[in-house]
Amino acid sequence: MPGHIIVGAGLAGAKAAQSLRREGYTRPLTLLGAEAEAPYNRPPLSKEYLRGQAERGGIHVLPEQWYAKHDVSLRVSSRVEALDVDGHRVQLSTGEELGYEKLLIATGSRVRRLQVPGSDLDAVVYLSTIGDSDRLKRVLATAGRIIIIGAGWVGLEIASAARVKGIEVILVEAAALPLEKVLGSHVAQHFATLHVSHGVDLRCGVQPVAITGRDGRATGVDLSDGTHIDADAVIVGIGVTPRTELAEHAGLAVDNGILVDASMRTSHSDVFAAGDVANAWHPLLGRHVRVEHWTNAAWQPRVASQSMLGIAASYDKLPHFFSDQYDLSMEYTGHTGDGGHDSVVLRGAPDDHAWMAFWLRDNTVLAGMHVNDPRAVRDITTLVRSGQAIDPGLLADSTHPLRSLLRT
Numbered sequence: 181m182p183g184h185i186i187v188g189a190g191l192a193g194a195k196a197a198q199s200l201r202r203e204g205y206t207r208p209l210t211l212l213g214a215e216a217e218a219p220y221n222r223p224p225l226s227k228e229y230l231r232g233q234a235e236r237g238g239i240h241v242l243p244e245q246w247y248a249k250h251d252v253s254l255r256v257s258s259r260v261e262a263l264d265v266d267g268h269r270v271q272l273s274t275g276e277e278l279g280y281e282k283l284l285i286a287t288g289s290r291v292r293r294l295q296v297p298g299s300d301l302d303a304v305v306y307l308s309t310i311g312d313s314d315r316l317k318r319v320l321a322t323a324g325r326i327i328i329i330g331a332g333w334v335g336l337e338i339a340s341a342a343r344v345k346g347i348e349v350i351l352v353e354a355a356a357l358p359l360e361k362v363l364g365s366h367v368a369q370h371f372a373t374l375h376v377s378h379g380v381d382l383r384c385g386v387q388p389v390a391i392t393g394r395d396g397r398a399t400g401v402d403l404s405d406g407t408h409i410d411a412d413a414v415i416v417g418i419g420v421t422p423r424t425e426l427a428e429h430a431g432l433a434v435d436n437g438i439l440v441d442a443s444m445r446t447s448h449s450d451v452f453a454a455g456d457v458a459n460a461w462h463p464l465l466g467r468h469v470r471v472e473h474w475t476n477a478a479w480q481p482r483v484a485s486q487s488m489l490g491i492a493a494s495y496d497k498l499p500h501f502f503s504d505q506y507d508l509s510m511e512y513t514g515h516t517g518d519g520g521h522d523s524v525v526l527r528g529a530p531d532d533h534a535w536m537a538f539w540l541r542d543n544t545v546l547a548g549m550h551v552n553d554p555r556a557v558r559d560i561t562t563l564v565r566s567g568q569a570i571d572p573g574l575l576a577d578s579t580h581p582l583r584s585l586l587r588t
Contacts, residue, residue, distance in 0.1 A: 182208065182279035184488060185270055187260050187426065188286035189213020191221055191474065192455030194241035196284050196481035201250045203489055209252050210278065212270070214259040217310055218244050223474050225313040226337040227504055231344070232317070236310070263430040265448045282450050282488040285427060285438060286481070289420035289456040289472055294329060298391030301398040303413045307334055308420075316415065323347055323412035327401050329388055331358035333503050335417040336371065340505040343378050350381045350409050352401070357384060364521065367537045367549070370530040371505075378506055420472055422457045435459060437470040442494040444484035452488055454480035464496050464565065465515055473501035498564055511557055514539070514547025514564040521546055525575045536560070543569040559583055 184200065186193045189211050197211050213219065219241040228234035237244075247254040259273040263283070270278045291308045293299065305316055319326070320342055328335045328342075331353035339349045355361065357368040358375070376382055383403065390402040391414055400410040422437040433439040433447035437459030444452045444460060455477035459470040479497050486493035502511045521539040528535030534552040538545050538560075544567060548560035559582035563570065566586055574580045 182268070182281055184209050184282045184284070185278060185280040186211045186284045186286060187263075187270065188284075188288055188423075188455070188457075189215065189219045189254065189256060190286060190288050190455065190477065191219060191241050192286035192288070192477040192481050193284070194219035195478055196286060196454060196485050197247070197250075197252045198242060199482045199485035200488065201252070203485055203491065205485075205489055207281075210280075211247070211252055211254045212258045212260055212272070213254070213256045215309060216257045218242075218247075218254065218256065220310055221474070222308075223502075225310060226307055226334050226341070229310075230313050230316060230320075230338070231341050239310070260426060263426050263451075265430045265432065265451050268450065283452070284481070284484055284488065285446070285451065285453040285457060286455045286477075287423035287426065287457050288477070289422050291416075292419045292421060294388065294391075294416045294418065296388055296390050298393055298398065299416075301391055301393040302396055303393075303398040304391060305413060305415045307338065307415070307417060319413045319415075320345055320347060325350070325411045326413045326415055327352060327409055327411040328415045328417065329401070330417040330419070331355075331382070331384070332362075332417055332419065333359070333501070335415075336375065336505055337503060338415055338417065339375055339380050340378070343375075343380060344506070348381070349379070350383060350411065351375065352386060352388060352403065353382070353384045354387045355384065358382070363537075363549075364524055364539070366524045366526075367530075373530075374505065374508060420456070422459075422470065424457060427453070427457075435468075439468065442483075442496070443487040443492075444480055444495060445487055452484045454484045460495060462496065462515075463494055464498070465517065467517065469499060469515060471499040471501075471515075473499065475500040498561060508551055509554070510549055510551045511554065512547060512549040513557065513560050514545070516541075516546045523572065525572050527576055527578055538563075538575055540570070540572065543572060545570055545575075556582070562586065 220239045224239045262271040291306045325348040327350045360368045387404045388401045392400045398414045424434045427438045438453040442461045456472045459468045462469045483493040483495040499515045500513045523540045525538045537549045539547045545563045550556040
């Protein structure tokens with residue numbers, strides 16, 4: 181009888197293998213990864229690893245010897261071409277077929293590619309894999325000026341790393357402000373101010389229309405406002421899309437990711453999904469949520485592994501993400517949802533070293549963020565999970581402890 185197979189050897193895949201063994205699963209367990217590298221964490225690729233503050237082995241999810249020690253067959257450079265969910269079989273690019281009892285899909289996401297003339301030139305860099313981060317390191321070691329397309333979290337973190345190295349940075353963003361869609365204009369303005377104060381040339385409300393080059397190498401960008409910018413390299417960070425192709429071709433339900441219930445089970449009873457690729461029903465929020473951040477990839481696999489073993493489990497952790505830029509370290513907890521928020525409350529001033537922001541609807545805290553105050557995470561999480569209406573004036577008053585705002 182075949183054992184369990186995990187497709188995708190990233191953070192979610194490695195954590196699932198670890199959880200299955202911890203839960204007492206002793207039968208064959210295979211972890212299949214398309215990359216040649218053992219599973220590693222991706223946040224350091226635009227943070228510590230990119231800045232040279234972490235070694236390659238230091239960002240691995242588990243020590244490489246862990247897999248053999250726990251009888252996990254880690255097969256790198258093993259791309260899965262197709263799934264036969266009714267026949268319980270996986271087909272590899274080599275033509276090899278493997279049978280399974282239960283399957284976990286943890287294929288993550290892929291970067292969106294810029295679709296403009298010249299986007300295939302050399303010196304156009306994306307950041308998704310450890311190899312991409314190595315390439316970006318080499319670019320930052322020699323470049324005097326770079327253009328970053330996209331002022332999302334990755335773009336801002338790369339801009340921060342480049343400015344610390346003294347590199348001239350032009351940051352191009354289609355929206356009116358960096359992170360405007362995620363944080364709203366009120367808080368997003370602070371991140372714009374932060375980067376401008378560190379010397380970033382921030383160009384908002386414009387898009388690239390072409391990447392120019394010479395001898396096959398990118399040398400600049402033409403923008404939609406008619407301007408041209410010369411640069412030594414062009415770095416693109418315009419978001420990601422979930423890798424759902426295997427699930428779609430296998431006939432699984434897919435909508436902005438692989439649809440799963442709170443136990444991480446897909447539309448097929450023996451197939452599960454976790455991490456970036458999973459659009460999971462969240463029992464607290466009352467809707468499907470797909471989050472492209474470390475926390476889901478780290479914690480969903482435990483629920484998935486328990487469900488694969490017939491143990492009742494439900495994933496209800498709040499969406500959570502973090503970022504480090506210059507001397508700013510932030511963590512965001514919660515989810516504003518499709519309806520969005522109707523007000524933003526600041527606790528402290530963005531000019532201060534440490535402050536907080538809260539996104540509310542009908543005076544209920546949907547999400548909260550701290551800047552340089554990691555001790556606040558627990559209280560922010562408690563506020564969001566409570567679902568209670570909060571007095572915005574007291575929420576803004578730092579003399580009132582956050583816990584005191586909740587009715588007992």
